[in-house]
Amino acid sequence: MKKTPITIKDIARELAISPSTVSRALQNHPDISVSTREKVQQYARDHHYKPNGLALSLRTNKNNTIGVIIPEIVHYFFSSVLAGIEEVSDEEGYNVIVCQSGENYDKEVRNAGALISSRVSGVLASLSKNTTNYDHFQEIVDSDIPLVFFDRICIGILTDKVVVDDYAGAFAATEYLIKTGCRRIAFFSSPPHLEISKNRKNGYKDALRKYKIEVDEELIRICDTRDEAINITPEFLTRDDRPDAFFAINDQCAAGILYAVKRSGLNVPEDISIFGFSDGEFALASDPMLSTVEQHGFEMGVHAARLLISKIKGETQGKYTNKIIKTNLKLRGTTRPLPEQL
Amino acid sequence: MKKTPITIKDIARELAISPSTVSRALQNHPDISVSTREKVQQYARDHHYKPNGLALSLRTNKNNTIGVIIPEIVHYFFSSVLAGIEEVSDEEGYNVIVCQSGENYDKEVRNAGALISSRVSGVLASLSKNTTNYDHFQEIVDSDIPLVFFDRICIGILTDKVVVDDYAGAFAATEYLIKTGCRRIAFFSSPPHLEISKNRKNGYKDALRKYKIEVDEELIRICDTRDEAINITPEFLTRDDRPDAFFAINDQCAAGILYAVKRSGLNVPEDISIFGFSDGEFALASDPMLSTVEQHGFEMGVHAARLLISKIKGETQGKYTNKIIKTNLKLRGTTRPLPEQL
């Protein structure tokens, strides 16, 4: 029931030796005699000595802490990434400070400042939707803090990046829809300035072009939430040339589309196919279950963290890695099966 | 492009004054002349001076950081709580270190140790499923670090707690099922040593008793995941005296039940009613949408964090609060409507 935690000095005083000796004894420094070392270690164990991480950090100007800036915590994909980050950080002895920007530029800037103040050893970040100025991230790299972007990356800043293969995922999903007979495929996307939006749109368009299907800009809309999808989808369905498939930027949006389509009396996947992106538990709960592009968020977190830590340790001098995580199609109930003949 | 961040000493040297003056100037200390103060603040701004949180923490032996130990990050309820914690922590100027126990006792112990080493200002924790020894948490309070449990609390340790009103929520859900005509209500629960399991089971049983319905232990099973539910539910459905309702400890489990029931050809909610617990996006994706007990995870996080911070500030001396977050029923498609007459 100590009011204040036990320190090296306390041990030194108690054992009538100097703090330096205690420090060395605890590190198994060869200079210290076995008897002293054991006395010290015994005492430390008995009194639950825990090194003061702060003091240590101050000396080395590196606290073993990684800062993470993500748009939303309550979000299957991002929380998966976070879990991956946490896992390797824990293995490597780092703590994880998590900051939620809430898709809010100002808060993102505050987050970045807080992390610099905390003198974190490194930062992992995914951009907020409405971030278009990147000075706060530049400040991080100027402060000599290793920085790795993941998923929603920023191309303006020279640093490592880990992204999902958005282009290939979107291409494959679109191609699959085409192969199962869809010709008018609507694409619901996030704001266009985000890299993921651009890449996925390119994948979508290129797949269409490959099969000589004209890209109809009318079928491309900005819509990335369930509620928006429920509102917007009906107007597509009542048109003469209604789409026969929807490709959604995320599963929430896909679920909203599914809901609206079912309510309109059309059948999924007979009349309309739906493809989501970023597999979550979510996709399993719907009926029929969502076909979606698996993003492997956990693995992305793992890779991003590993990359950052090797950066922190200075193992990868000057090189800027651009890791791409493969996606794959998870075919379930909202799409038709592939015709037998190849 | 400084290799090392700018410090108070740097400013002092540059402006040919002492570090103490700089420090005071930055804090708007009245002892400092206006001209000096402005010179210093100007310089600090121009050079992006950011106070070194570590040094500050070392002095006060309090870093403005809150540690959180949760079983799973990728989990709607827990991530909601985390989001609530993050929000008030940010408002109050605290960072949040998040540790994931992964429902693993050993990792939980390591997490606790790491947080003590980091000298966090306070800890928020929710127990892992298989934790039955609480020494690591006792060590936290012995280290004089304020501790607040939330949701999966531990009654053995004298500290603040924030819980959902599990009993009332379970009671209300069960009562609703009864009022809509259900008589044989199965209850799928988490491991029995958890307080939430006990409380919800009591609510369930008491509601049955209130309506003079015998408690059938055969209808109570340990099952708290989607996959388990899909496996276990069918054997209930084939019995002569099959249940006419299921009350699940969480929505994943409820979704699994729903899936199994639909697959068996029975109708929801006509033949079988289903009630979940802990509202998530999840509950909206299913068809029909899940009726569930809203847990208000975000608010729980907000309250827990507020409580902890007031504890850290020493505002609530010696008192141990036991905050209870109200639940409420979210009635959707997996339950029948209440009959008109009251």
Add this chain to the structure above:
DNA sequence: ATTTTCAGCGCAAACGTTTGCATCTCAAAA
């Protein structure tokens, strides 16, 4: 003209560690 007052600033210690260097003690080598 002398004393008092006080605004404005600097000194130095402290927070808990680590670490290069100095110091001390003996026993072995010279």
Add this chain to the structure above:
DNA sequence: TTTTGAGATGCAAACGTTTGCGCTGAAAAT
């Protein structure tokens, strides 16, 4: 007996801040 040297330990500085106290000089009071 003296020198050498290795083994064991202590000293002190440093990391970046804050803060109690003391110092200085000039204006105000006597």
